[in-house]
Amino acid sequence: GAGVSQSPSNKVTEKGKDVELRCDPISGHTALYWYRQSLGQGLEFLIYFQGNSAPDKSGLPSDRFSAERTGGSVSTLTIQRTQQEDSAVYLCASRSRGGGETQYFGPGTRLLVL
Amino acid sequence: GQNIDQPTEMTATEGAIVQINCTYQTSGFNGLFWYQQHAGEAPTFLSYNVLDGLEEKGRFSSFLSRSKGYSYLLLKELQMKDSASYLCAVRRYNNNDMRFGAGTRLTVKP
Numbered sequence A: 001g002a003g004v005s006q007s008p009s010n011k012v013t014e015k016g017k018d019v020e021l022r023c024d025p026i027s028g029h030t031a032l033y034w035y036r037q038s039l040g041q042g043l044e045f046l047i048y049f050q051g052n053s054a055p056d057k058s059g060l061p062s063d064r065f066s067a068e069r070t071g072g073s074v075s076t077l078t079i080q081r082t083q084q085e086d087s088a089v090y091l092c093a094s095r096s097r098g099g100g101e102t103q104y105f106g107p108g109t110r111l112l113v114l
Numbered sequence B: 001g002q003n004i005d006q007p008t009e010m011t012a013t014e015g016a017i018v019q020i021n022c023t024y025q026t027s028g029f030n031g032l033f034w035y036q037q038h039a040g041e042a043p044t045f046l047s048y049n050v051l052d053g054l055e056e057k058g059r060f061s062s063f064l065s066r067s068k069g070y071s072y073l074l075l076k077e078l079q080m081k082d083s084a085s086y087l088c089a090v091r092r093y094n095n096n097d098m099r100f101g102a103g104t105r106l107t108v109k110p
Helices: none
Strands: A005-007 A010-013 A019-024 A031-037 A043-050 A065-069 A075-079 A088-095 A109-113 B003-005 B009-013 B018-025 B029-037 B044-049 B053-057 B060-065 B070-075 B084-092 B097-100 B104-109
Touching (some): A010 A019, A019 A088, A043 A065, A043 A075, A043 B097, A075 A088, B003 B084, B018 B029, B018 B084, B018 B104, B029 B060, B029 B070, B044 B053, B044 B060, B070 B084
Parallel strands (some): B009 B104
Antiparallel strands (some): A005 A019, A019 A075, A031 A043, A031 A088, A088 A109, B003 B018, B029 B044, B029 B084, B053 B060, B060 B070, B084 B097, B084 B104
């Protein structure tokens, strides 16, 4: 597609359940980022993938959070045993390796943990 | 670690000029970005500075001073549609690391 897509757009889940959030980056973009944004707050870095390199997981808030990127394209962010404080918008962004250097953001997944 | 600081909220009048400041403390600085984010939407790219000085792009300009760890975004001829959050982001080292400030929520009033 022309831009970064994310699914689902909205997710309501019960506390303790696992959720999977999907990101399809722009075709050919080698870098992929996940961020979390709580209501009225800035972006909190979660994890970064660059090509075949080991991901930078330094932003993951706990071991309940994990992410994979298969085939250098689609990425899945998994939150296990969700807690109410996990409620936020989860944004994915991709960037090409070359010039320009800007990140292109997807529309986000709005997660609500009841 | 690193700190990126910007004011939480600002208010300005339609047609006026507003300057949104961003200060940062980081190692391995490799560029500063400004993004605009309307409520409920994803951030969109506005500007990028890696060298000192002013970058102008239409009504928007961005300034960087690396020695002072300081940037500002200047918005001229404000329009109601400019009401949004403006996010300052710092890239470090070899492009692998990008961290965002908490954002400045700008309200433009008639």
